[in-house]
Amino acid sequence: MSIDILMPALSPTMEEGTLSKWLVKEGDKVVSGDLIAEIETDKATMEVEAIDDGVIGKILVNEGQEAIKVNVPIAILLLDGEDITDLNTELDEEKKDNKSIEKETIFETKLEDNEENIVTSPEHILNSEQKEEFLDTNNKRIFITPLAKRIAKQRDINISLLDGSGPNGRILKIDVEKINVNKNVKNINIVSPENFELVKNSAMRKTIADRLVKSKTEAPHFYLSIDCNIDELLNIRSVLNSKAKDKYKISVNDMIIKASSAALMKVPKANASWENENTKYFKTTDISVAVAIEGGLITPIIEDVQSKGLLEISKDMKSLVDKAKSGKLLPEEYVGGSFSISNLGMYGIKEFSAVINPPQGCILAIGSGEKRPVVIKEQIIIATIMTVTLSCDHRVVDGAVGAELLSEFKNFIENPSLMLL
Amino acid sequence: MTKNDYDLIVIGGGPGGYVAAIKASQLGMSVALVEDKHLGGICLNWGCIPTKALLRASEIRHMLDNVGEFGFTISNIEMDINNITKRSRKVAAQLSGGISHLLKKNKVHVFEGFGYLDKGTVDSKIIIIKTEKELIRKKAQNVIIATGARSRNLPFVSSDGINIWDYKTAMTPPKLPSSLIIIGSGAIGMEFASFYNDLGVNVTVVEALPSILPNEDEDISKIVENNFKKRGMNIKTNATLKSVKTHDKSVSTEVLVNGKIEKINSEKIILAIGIIANTENLGLNNYNIKIDKGHIITNEWLETDEKGIYAIGDVTAGPWLAHKASHEGILCVEKIAGHKNIIPIDKSSIPGCTYCRPQVASIGLTEKNAKSQNLNIKIGKFPFIGNGKAIALGDAEGMIKTIFNKDTGELIGAHMVGPEVTELIQGFSIAKKLETTEQELMHTIFPHPTLSESMHESVLDAYNQAIHY
Numbered sequence: 001m002s003i004d005i006l007m008p009a010l011s012p013t014m015e016e017g018t019l020s021k022w023l024v025k026e027g028d029k030v031v032s033g034d035l036i037a038e039i040e041t042d043k044a045t046m047e048v049e050a051i052d053d054g055v056i057g058k059i060l061v062n063e064g065q066e067a068i069k070v071n072v073p074i075a076i077l078l079l080d081g082e083d084i085t086d087l088n089t090e091l092d093e094e095k096k097d098n099k100s101i102e103k104e105t106i107f108e109t110k111l112e113d114n115e116e117n118i119v120t121s122p123e124h125i126l127n128s129e130q131k132e133e134f135l136d137t138n139n140k141r142i143f144i145t146p147l148a149k150r151i152a153k154q155r156d157i158n159i160s161l162l163d164g165s166g167p168n169g170r171i172l173k174i175d176v177e178k179i180n181v182n183k184n185v186k187n188i189n190i191v192s193p194e195n196f197e198l199v200k201n202s203a204m205r206k207t208i209a210d211r212l213v214k215s216k217t218e219a220p221h222f223y224l225s226i227d228c229n230i231d232e233l234l235n236i237r238s239v240l241n242s243k244a245k246d247k248y249k250i251s252v253n254d255m256i257i258k259a260s261s262a263a264l265m266k267v268p269k270a271n272a273s274w275e276n277e278n279t280k281y282f283k284t285t286d287i288s289v290a291v292a293i294e295g296g297l298i299t300p301i302i303e304d305v306q307s308k309g310l311l312e313i314s315k316d317m318k319s320l321v322d323k324a325k326s327g328k329l330l331p332e333e334y335v336g337g338s339f340s341i342s343n344l345g346m347y348g349i350k351e352f353s354a355v356i357n358p359p360q361g362c363i364l365a366i367g368s369g370e371k372r373p374v375v376i377k378e379q380i381i382i383a384t385i386m387t388v389t390l391s392c393d394h395r396v397v398d399g400a401v402g403a404e405l406l407s408e409f410k411n412f413i414e415n416p417s418l419m420l421l
Numbered sequence: 422m423t424k425n426d427y428d429l430i431v432i433g434g435g436p437g438g439y440v441a442a443i444k445a446s447q448l449g450m451s452v453a454l455v456e457d458k459h460l461g462g463i464c465l466n467w468g469c470i471p472t473k474a475l476l477r478a479s480e481i482r483h484m485l486d487n488v489g490e491f492g493f494t495i496s497n498i499e500m501d502i503n504n505i506t507k508r509s510r511k512v513a514a515q516l517s518g519g520i521s522h523l524l525k526k527n528k529v530h531v532f533e534g535f536g537y538l539d540k541g542t543v544d545s546k547i548i549i550i551k552t553e554k555e556l557i558r559k560k561a562q563n564v565i566i567a568t569g570a571r572s573r574n575l576p577f578v579s580s581d582g583i584n585i586w587d588y589k590t591a592m593t594p595p596k597l598p599s600s601l602i603i604i605g606s607g608a609i610g611m612e613f614a615s616f617y618n619d620l621g622v623n624v625t626v627v628e629a630l631p632s633i634l635p636n637e638d639e640d641i642s643k644i645v646e647n648n649f650k651k652r653g654m655n656i657k658t659n660a661t662l663k664s665v666k667t668h669d670k671s672v673s674t675e676v677l678v679n680g681k682i683e684k685i686n687s688e689k690i691i692l693a694i695g696i697i698a699n700t701e702n703l704g705l706n707n708y709n710i711k712i713d714k715g716h717i718i719t720n721e722w723l724e725t726d727e728k729g730i731y732a733i734g735d736v737t738a739g740p741w742l743a744h745k746a747s748h749e750g751i752l753c754v755e756k757i758a759g760h761k762n763i764i765p766i767d768k769s770s771i772p773g774c775t776y777c778r779p780q781v782a783s784i785g786l787t788e789k790n791a792k793s794q795n796l797n798i799k800i801g802k803f804p805f806i807g808n809g810k811a812i813a814l815g816d817a818e819g820m821i822k823t824i825f826n827k828d829t830g831e832l833i834g835a836h837m838v839g840p841e842v843t844e845l846i847q848g849f850s851i852a853k854k855l856e857t858t859e860q861e862l863m864h865t866i867f868p869h870p871t872l873s874e875s876m877h878e879s880v881l882d883a884y885n886q887a888i889h890y
Contacts, residue, residue: 145856147831154829165764173831173856
C-alpha cells in the first residue's frame with residue numbers, strides 16, 4: 001500500500017494554495033519530519049513535512065501549480081518494500097474503475113463526459129473555452145436526458161442554468177427547447193437571427209483588426225496625459241485666417257501637426273520605431289493623421305513636416321483627406337510615417353487613449369478644446385484647455401522620453417510663435 | 422361550504438375510470454365509481470381482452486395447420502367456435518371479477534347505475550346515479566367523466582346483431598359464417614379479418630382510404646396487405662360502402678371501388694368504422710363543458726372548462742386506446758392531488774398495437790408525417806428474415822422501421838410488423854420517454870437470440886451500421 005500525501009491545511013481558513021517548490025524528487029528517500037515542499041497561501045509561504053518514512057513514488061502536481069485544494073493528493077509515498085511498478089498498476093486500476101463508472105451513468109451523466117465518438121468532423125468539437133462554459137461551475141452533477149443534452153450542446157445553451165421539469169428535476173428536451181420562447185431562464189446565450197445582421201468584413205476591416213491586435217498584443221502601451229492651454233494658439237490662428245482672403249484656412253489640427261513635429265525634433269528619441277534587432281530613429285517627422293472614412297479609418301502621411309509651414313501642412317492635409325474619403329490614396333501616401341495623431345476633439349471627446357499604429361513608437365490622442373477654470377498665479381481664470389494623451393510603445397520610448405516629448409509639445413502649443421524658430 | 426360525500430366521483434368503470442378511482446384512493450381521497458354495465462368497460466369485457474383470447478385461438482389454428490414444418494403430423498383437427506367464444510367470455514369474466522376485487526380492496530365505493538351530472542356549485546358537484554330501483558344523489562368536489570365510446574354506424578346501415586354485426590356479435594358468433602365483409606381496416610377490423618380468415622372464413626376487407634391500417638406507416642400497411650392477400654383475403658382499398666341489403670341468411674352490398682360500383686355478397690358483414698363518444702344524457706350542459714367533434718374538450722391536465730370536472734379516455738380526443746385512458750386517469754388524479762413534477766401526455770409517445778397476424782405495433786410519427794412536418798430524418802429498416810430467433814420460430818415475416826431526427830438523433834417514430842412486435846414496442850416507448858438518442862440505443866446490449874435484436878439492427882441501419890443486413 002502506498003500513501004497519498006495530501007495538500008495540507010496550513011491555517012484553519014486555508015482552502016487552497018500554490019505549490020511553490022518541491023524539496024524532494026521522485027525516488028528520494030524521506031523520513032518522517034523531512035521537509036518535502038514549500039506551499040504558498042495568500043498569507044504566507046510554509047514548509048510541508050513528511051509524515052511517514054518511505055520513498056517519494058510519484059509527484060502529482062507541478063511546481064508553481066496554483067489553487068490546489070486542501071486534501072487533494074500532491075504526491076504518493078511508497079512504503080518499505082514497494083516499488084514504482086506497484087504504484088503504476090494501482091493507478092491503472094483506478095483509471096479503469098473510473099471509466100466503468102462513467103459508462104454506468106447513462107442518464108445522469110456529468111457534463112464533461114466526452115461524446116467524441118459521435119462527432120463526425122473536427123469542427124463539431126467544442127473548443128476548450130466552450131467546454132468550460134458548458135460545465136457547471138460547482139462541478140455539480142446535472143440530471144439531463146441524452147436528447148436534451150445534445151440539443152443544448154447544439155444550441156450552446158448553458159444547461160447549468162436550466163430548471164428540469166422531469167423526475168427529480170431532470171432536464172428534458174422540452175426544457176431546453178422552451179428557452180427560445182420563454183424568458184424565465186437567467187442567462188441565454190442565444191441571439192435570435194432577427195436581432196442582428198451579418199455584414200461581411202471588408203479587407204480594410206480585416207487589416208485594421210490585424211494591425212490593432214498586433215499592436216495591442218506586441219507593443220507594451222503606456223499612457224501620458226497633459227493639459228494644454230490653447231488660447232494663444234487660437235488667437236494666432238484667427239489672426240492668420242483673418243488675412244487669408246479665403247485662400248486658405250488653418251485648422252487647430254494643422255497647428256497640432258506642426259507642434260508635434262517641432263516637439264519630435266526636440267526629442268528625437270521619441271521619433272522612433274521597434275524593429276526587434278534594432279530601434280529605428282527617424283531623422284524627419286512624417287506625421288500620420290487618422291482620418292475616419294466609410295467603413296473604417298486610414299492614416300495618410302504628411303511627410304517632412306519639420307520643413308513645412310502651416311500653409312503647406314494645411315494644403316497637404318486637405319488634399320490627403322479628400323483622397324482618403326474618395327478612396328484614391330496611393331500606398332506611399334499612407335504606408336510609413338514616424339508618428340501618429342488621432343483627433344476626436346470635434347466630437348467633444350475630452351480625452352482618450354489611442355492604439356499605437358505599428359511599427360511607430362507613439363500616437364498622440366487629441367481631446368476637444370474646452371473652456372475650463374484654471375489657476376494661474378493664485379487666480380482662477382477661464383482658459384481654453386485641450387487634454388492630449390500620448391500612447392507610447394515602451395520598447396522604444398521610456399516614460400521620461402515620452403514625458404519630455406509631451407512637455408515640449410505643450411510648450412509649442414502654448415507658445416505657438418516658438419514654432420517659427 | 423356544503424359537505425361533500427366524496428372527494429372524487431368517477432363516472433365510468435373502464436380502463437380509464439377504474440384506474441383513476443384506485444389511484445385517487447391510494448392518494449388518500451374518498452372515491453366513488455359509477456358503472457352502468459360492467460366493470461372494466463369495453464376494453465376488458467368486449468374489446469382488447471376477449472379479442473386477444475379469440476386471436477390466441479386463431480393463432481393456434483394457424484400453428485396446427487402448419488405443424489408439418491416442425492415435424493409433426495396431426496390429423497382430424499376439430500374446431501368448435503362456441504368453445505372458442507366461451508373461453509373468450511371466461512377470460513373477460515375472470516378479469517372483470519378481478520377489477521371488482523381491486524376496487525373493493527382500495528376502498529372505492531362502486532355504484533351500479535347510470536351516473537350523470539346535476540346542477541351544483543364550484544366546490545360541490547352533484548351526481549345522480551340512476552339504478553334499477555332508485556335515483557341516488559351524491560356530492561363530490563371533483564368529477565372524472567370516463568364514459569368511453571361505442572362503435573359507429575353508417576347513416577344507411579346499423580348493426581342488427583343478426584347479419585350486420587358490431588364488435589359484440591363478431592366476438593360471439595353463434596356459428597362460423599362461410600363469408601364475411603369487414604367495413605373498415607383499423608385495428609378492430611384487421612383483428613377480426615385475421616381471426617376469421619385463420620378459422621377458414623372467406624373474408625373481404627373494405628377500406629375507404631388508399632391503404633389498410635391507414636394510420637400506420639405505409640411500409641407496414643403494405644406488408645400486412647400482402648400477407649392478407651396471400652392468405653386469400655379480398656382487400657378493397659379506395660373503396661366506399663354505398664348500400665347494404667340484408668336477406669334471410671346473407672347480405673348483398675354495393676361498394677364504390679376506384680369510381681366503379683362492385684356488388685359484393687356475403688353471409689355476414691362487420692361494421693368497424695370507428696367510434697362515437699358516449700356524451701349523451703350526462704348532464705354536461707349543467708356545467709361549462711364543451712364538446713368538439715363529438716368529444717369532450719380538456720386541457721393538458723384533462724380538466725374541462727369547468728373547474729374540478731375532468732374527462733379522460735375515449736370520451737375525449739384520441740387516440741382512443743385503453744392505455745392512453747389509464748394514463749390520463751393517473752395524470753388527472755395526480756393533478757387533483759396537487760402533485761408537482763407531473764408532465765402532460767406527449768401524444769407522439771403513445772404506442773399503438775394491432776394483434777392481427779402478423780402483429781403490428783408503432784409509436785411516434787410515420788415517415789409520411791415526419792416528411793410533412795419538414796423534419797430532416799434518417800430511416801432504418803430491418804427485416805425479421807435477418808433475425809435468428811424469428812427464423813427458429815418459423816415466423817420471420819415482417820420488419821422494424823425506425824425514424825430518427827437527423828439533426829438531433831431523437832427517435833421520432835418506430836414501426837413494426839411481425840412476430841410478437843406488440844411485446845417489443847415498449848422498448849422504444851421507454852427509449853422515447855427517457856429521450857435517448859441513437860447513441861444510447863446503439864450502445865444498448867440486446868440479448869441474443871431474441872426478436873428484439875431486430876430493433877437494435879433497425880437503429881443501426883438508420884445510421885448505415887447494421888451488421889446483419
